[in-house]
Amino acid sequence: MTRSSPPASARTKPLKRPRQARARFTVQAIYDAYVRIWQRDGWDQLTTRKVALETGIAVGTLYEYFPSKEALHSGYVRHCIEQMLRLIEERVIAPAELTWQQRVRGLIRHLAGLESDRTWFSPDMMRLEPVVADLRHQKRAYDELLGVWQRLVAACPDLSPTPSPETIEALHLAIWGGRRYALQVNLDTSRIESWAEQMERLCVLAMEPTRNN
Template identity: 30%
Template structure:
């Protein structure tokens, strides 16, 4: 049976109320759950609403297509990375640089490793469905948080621009997170992974001119 289609460019409804928000999240969660078990092209909207436990019409209240649902899932996972960095920056404000950086690294590795399979799907969806402009905008936000974390450290040199090291940290950490999420979880040791990432980042910062 053919799935219903629409030509609308954006979501039909923004989930504002608590119940509506829960419905949207249930659809997103069901989609990611199915992605862990099946290939993207094999998943239908009917599969998604069946797992979510909602009516087919409810899907189209929030999403115009499976592709838009994919972009929404990427958006919310990216916001989780951003919020984790923001919280780490706030918690480490006024602390030595290494302490703040290590706090952020631990929080990010925990976040990915504790939900490994779903984060793997996030990075796959991002590659396939995230517009380049959105990807660049998200990446700039991540870099800004690293820059703010460095600049707020008690031992950061006064007046020194943190943009360049922040960009390098953002590239390095994001690359490791993506590779980790896409790797076989059985081959990974979270503590060792975090230690190796700390070593790479702190060594770079110590050697940065």
């Protein structure tokens, strides 16, 4: 019998999502300050008060969105995933002129963190994961990222026959699992680049139509 992860406390969850442009601007400024303070002082020295002061907003305004620094971290990670999914949709899936091999390369580079615009991750984030995200939230992120692979295949009229669902899920596990492990051991960018190139070759071989007949 397996034991599920304990649910995250209410104080580890963001209270609301920004809807209007001004609110989105404020939350982005909060995230930017959060990253600067973490990089400068470390997680243990990071407080919501410091983030509010660096952002230039009242602590009460920050608490409207994030009741704790754990909730702020949870919101930031979710924000990064959403930003990555948006960029993949715009740059990898939507363009009609890309070949399926180009789409695979673009997807891998985004998932590997080599094409992100405003995201930052620290190895310390891995140890915070059980605190800020329960199994249900991790499963949702897993399904969303698997869905990106499925939409990529659907956007490839030049890829026939299409790879099996089992192949697609195996590739998803290989890439995202590798990204998480690389983060955990803090690989530098040059080694991430090399890993991404090798994974691109393996994914193209696995998806090559002549190898799925």
